[in-house]
Amino acid sequence: MKIFDSAFSLSERTLALRGQRMEVLSRNIANSDTPGFKAQDINFKSILKATEPNSSLKTTQAGHIQESVSNFQSDLVYTVPFNSSVDGNTVELSVEQAKYGRAAAQYQATLRFLESDMSGIRKALRGD
Amino acid sequence: MSINNIFGIAGSAMNAQMVRMNSTASNMANSSTAAGSQEEAYKAKRPVFEALLTEQQTNMRAPVVGGVKISEMVNDSTPNSSIYDPGNPNANEEGMVFLSNVNEVVEMVDMLAAARSYQNNVEVINTAKQLMMKTLDLTKV
Numbered sequence: 341m342k343i344f345d346s347a348f349s350l351s352e353r354t355l356a357l358r359g360q361r362m363e364v365l366s367r368n369i370a371n372s373d374t375p376g377f378k379a380q381d382i383n384f385k386s387i388l389k390a391t392e393p394n395s396s397l398k399t400t401q402a403g404h405i406q407e408s409v410s411n412f413q414s415d416l417v418y419t420v421p422f423n424s425s426v427d428g429n430t431v432e433l434s435v436e437q438a439k440y441g442r443a444a445a446q447y448q449a450t451l452r453f454l455e456s457d458m459s460g461i462r463k464a465l466r467g468d
Numbered sequence: 469m470s471i472n473n474i475f476g477i478a479g480s481a482m483n484a485q486m487v488r489m490n491s492t493a494s495n496m497a498n499s500s501t502a503a504g505s506q507e508e509a510y511k512a513k514r515p516v517f518e519a520l521l522t523e524q525q526t527n528m529r530a531p532v533v534g535g536v537k538i539s540e541m542v543n544d545s546t547p548n549s550s551i552y553d554p555g556n557p558n559a560n561e562e563g564m565v566f567l568s569n570v571n572e573v574v575e576m577v578d579m580l581a582a583a584r585s586y587q588n589n590v591e592v593i594n595t596a597k598q599l600m601m602k603t604l605d606l607t608k609v
Contacts, residue, residue, distance in 0.1 A: 355603075359470035359471045362470065362471065362596065362599075363470040363471070363474055363534070364534075366473075366478055366592050367477050367534035369478070369589065370478055370480060370534070370535050370536050370589060370592075371481070371517070371536050372585060372588070373485075373517050373536075373585060374517040374518060375516070375517065437588070437591075440595065444598075444599060447599050448599065448602065451599075454606060455606060
């Protein structure tokens with residue numbers, strides 16, 4: 341249904357991206373004591389570029405498979421630490437905690453948008 | 469689903485930190501263990517952490533890729549100190565016993581660090597759980 345696709349697709353994909361970013365950050369926090377571990381983050385710019393209309397494969401026939409956008413593993417970048425450590429670990433715990441908190445807030449914001457999208461459609465369907 | 473993986477990743481970190489706490493407890497318990505030679509004397513044990521980067525490293529393809537595991541336990545290389553104690557049943561011919569090389573201060577600091585890291589991962593799981601519950605609330609009419 342076109343109405344649902346257009347109403348939800350942006351928030352839905354954003355929610356997936358936010359969840360993915362939280363996973364990457366939780367990975368950093370889990371490995372805060374692992375020697376040689378390099379902290380990663382999602383490269384938002386390249387993901388944004390991938391969502392541009394002309395950048396994805398065109399699906400002109402019913403049999404064509406749409407490109408999957410749910411996997412952002414290839415868009416990971418290594419973060420540059422403010423201070424380097426002797427054991428080669430680039431995780432800075434407080435920085436990662438701050439990022440995680442922020443990502444959680446952004447996830448909730450996206451949820452709120454999705455909620456309002458849904459209540460809008462619900463209102464339209466009820467007609468009251 | 470990525471929020472699901474957070475539980476596995478933070479769980480693996482909690483597990484690793486718990487092993488670290490256990491080794492601290494073991495070191496503290498053995499801090500006054502004495503032996504008859506340098507080789508037999510108790511050496512402080514330290515876990516070595518390693519990131520789980522591929523699915524092959526994980527158990528039953530559990531969603532913990534990106535988590536952490538204990539790759540090995542290493543002995544502290546500090547030489548054991550020896551004291552003259554001929555009355556000790558473990559003493560060698562010269563009456564010397566070799567004490568453990570556990571440094572209690574180092575162990576206490578290590579224990580605190582492990583406890584803080586554990587708490588960090590508990591917070592990560594709590595946040596992820598709250599967000600998951602909020603996402604579930606979307607289905608409420």
